[in-house]
Amino acid sequence: MISGRCAACKYLRRRCPSDCIFSPYFPSNNPQRFACVHRIYGASNVAKMLQQLPAHLRAEAANSLYYEAQSRTQDPVYGCVGVISLLHQQIHSVESQLAKTEAEIAVLNSLAQEPAQIQEHEVEAAFNNFLLEQDIIASRRFGHSTYISSNFI
């Protein structure tokens, strides 16, 4: 028997009204999607959040709620915030690499301009100083380890 009820109304064992708030975003062929957001937020909270939004933004909101609920299910301690921390670390690492590469260019450029005047050990010392400075700047700009915790306080 084919049922016209959406995944939410099937899960909640109720009739699916024609103006059901869940129906467009929780189709019956994906029952796990509704079960996941229901477990984390509860059906009534999801309904409330969707109802407070204009209709054209509800699909995106349902998607992001599902993504967050999935993250919370996979990581019950950090949820989505775990992903955010990882991305901050990744940005920090790439920014450091970039700063080092820019320092290398600066040294190469200075070498190209005055090749005869600069001795090998001077280049090395200049490059190491540059790296040190860049590391200090990078750690000042991207001290991300405190980002999340300072937002929690």
Next chain:
Amino acid sequence: MISGRCAACKYLRRRCPSDCIFSPYFPSNNPQRFACVHRIYGASNVAKMLQQLPAHLRAEAANSLYYEAQSRTQDPVYGCVGVISLLHQQIHSVESQLAKTEAEIAVLNSLAQEPAQIQEHEVEAAFNNFLLEQDIIASRRFGHSTYISSNFI
């Protein structure tokens, strides 16, 4: 009159038991913190999520739930997922910058090795080709615009 009840028990107008699940993470001097997670998840879901965790991880979980609830309150459509998208864009941008800088180094190095043999217009052409290749590689590696949506499906 000083009340010993935590923010959750005050909000829910009930007695705060000595083993209250909320009490250590929702102190009475920050009522907004509990109100925020209650609005998004509901008190019973928060209690359930905390109870399912070992005691030493509950403080971190309460912090991340608060962070996510705050994000959802500020951005009811994308919540935390909006932050994740922004960070992906930021990584993509820094990775592109890094690829370009590395290309610049490769050109400078080849210039330093064979200065006499390379004409100016050849250097420019080689550099532009390098940038093009790096852009293609970067867009293959960091096609982040599809990341979130593919996780939603």
